[in-house]
Amino acid sequence: MAKTTFWNIIISTLEKEQKPLSPKEIWKKANDYKLLSDFTTTGKTPWATIGAYCYTDIQRAGESSTIIQTNERPAEFYLRKHIEKLDLDKISKEKDKEEIKNEKEIAKKYKERDLHCLLSAFTFTNQHFKANTKTIFHENSSKGTKGQNEWLHPDIVGVYFPYQDYKHETLEIQNHLNISSIKLFSFELKINLNFTNLRQYYFQAVSNSSWANEGYLVILNIDDDPALLDEIRRLNNAFGIGIVKLNAENVYESEILFPSKINEIIDWDTVNRLVVENKNFSDFLKSITEDCKLGKIKSEYDKILDIDELTKFIIDKGIS
Numbered sequence: 001m002a003k004t005t006f007w008n009i010i011i012s013t014l015e016k017e018q019k020p021l022s023p024k025e026i027w028k029k030a031n032d033y034k035l036l037s038d039f040t041t042t043g044k045t046p047w048a049t050i051g052a053y054c055y056t057d058i059q060r061a062g063e064s065s066t067i068i069q070t071n072e073r074p075a076e077f078y079l080r081k082h083i084e085k086l087d088l089d090k091i092s093k094e095k096d097k098e099e100i101k102n103e104k105e106i107a108k109k110y111k112e113r114d115l116h117c118l119l120s121a122f123t124f125t126n127q128h129f130k131a132n133t134k135t136i137f138h139e140n141s142s143k144g145t146k147g148q149n150e151w152l153h154p155d156i157v158g159v160y161f162p163y164q165d166y167k168h169e170t171l172e173i174q175n176h177l178n179i180s181s182i183k184l185f186s187f188e189l190k191i192n193l194n195f196t197n198l199r200q201y202y203f204q205a206v207s208n209s210s211w212a213n214e215g216y217l218v219i220l221n222i223d224d225d226p227a228l229l230d231e232i233r234r235l236n237n238a239f240g241i242g243i244v245k246l247n248a249e250n251v252y253e254s255e256i257l258f259p260s261k262i263n264e265i266i267d268w269d270t271v272n273r274l275v276v277e278n279k280n281f282s283d284f285l286k287s288i289t290e291d292c293k294l295g296k297i298k299s300e301y302d303k304i305l306d307i308d309e310l311t312k313f314i315i316d317k318g319i320s
Contacts, residue, residue: 004039020076023051110317131158132301134284158185186212211270214260
């Protein structure tokens with residue numbers, strides 16, 4: 001019997017599924033159909049190789065290719081010989097419904113706010129942030145005209161204090177020169193990021209994070225379509241909001257995929273509006289002020305769970 005190859009997997013899976021699939025969906029469905037029993041690969045992202053096979057076939061064979069690309073964002077592929085049998089509009093609508101259904105199923109298990117303690121643990125220990133965080137409860141905000149405060153509040157705010165990094169003499173001279181090494185961070189958290197919700201989520205982060213020194217969109221799961229990462233890179237270059245990818249298996253291995261643009265000047269008008277609108281944000285600034293006066297961190301910020309507590313929380317919530 002011939003050995004299973006990536007090409008066999010692509011063709012067999014698309015024949016069985018009878019609809020366009022992304023490279024990652026091809027890999028998942030191939031596993032569901034038990035097409036991988038005698039297949040081995042050392043790569044950590046075999047779907048990336050599947051995508052490369054599809055693109056190569058299209059580029060080399062042109063109009064005679066076995067594979068045809070039916071969608072760009074996200075990239076989806078199908079068999080050219082069956083393409084006329086498909087109703088692509090109907091399939092697209094069904095996929096949208098499936099995504100909504102999947103998000104609702106996830107929401108039954110855990111909420112975006114359940115990710116806060118993961119982010120707090122990561123930013124507290126990560127060398128870039130070294131931040132203490134504070135959750136901003138939107139429900140505590142003033143009730144204004146509908147839409148007035150939409151996309152105003154970040155999910156979590158953070159602060160970096162230099163007290164452990166700088167000597168007393170350095171801090172003293174900074175104080176005399178009216179220079180501060182304190183940094184303010186703003187974070188918008190989401191569970192899943194894909195082409196369907198990218199622009200909404202990204203510009204929500206743009207709207208509620210522009211006041212801080214650094215603003216981030218934090219995601220648990222990101223579709224690894226190369227085209228999606230290219231679009232995120234374009235948005236990052238244009239608008240400066242960074243991207244953090246949370247790792248539920250090991251929170252401390254979460255990573256900054258795209259760094260935030262650093263704003264040297266705080267947007268104090270927006271800060272003041274947040275103080276007026278939300279008590280949590282007001283308390284956050286009061287805590288920073290008190291700690292600055294003391295020259296040490298004494299105020300209460302979000303609790304940092306230890307490794308065992310964090311592991312239990314993730315398992316209990318079914319976060320993945």
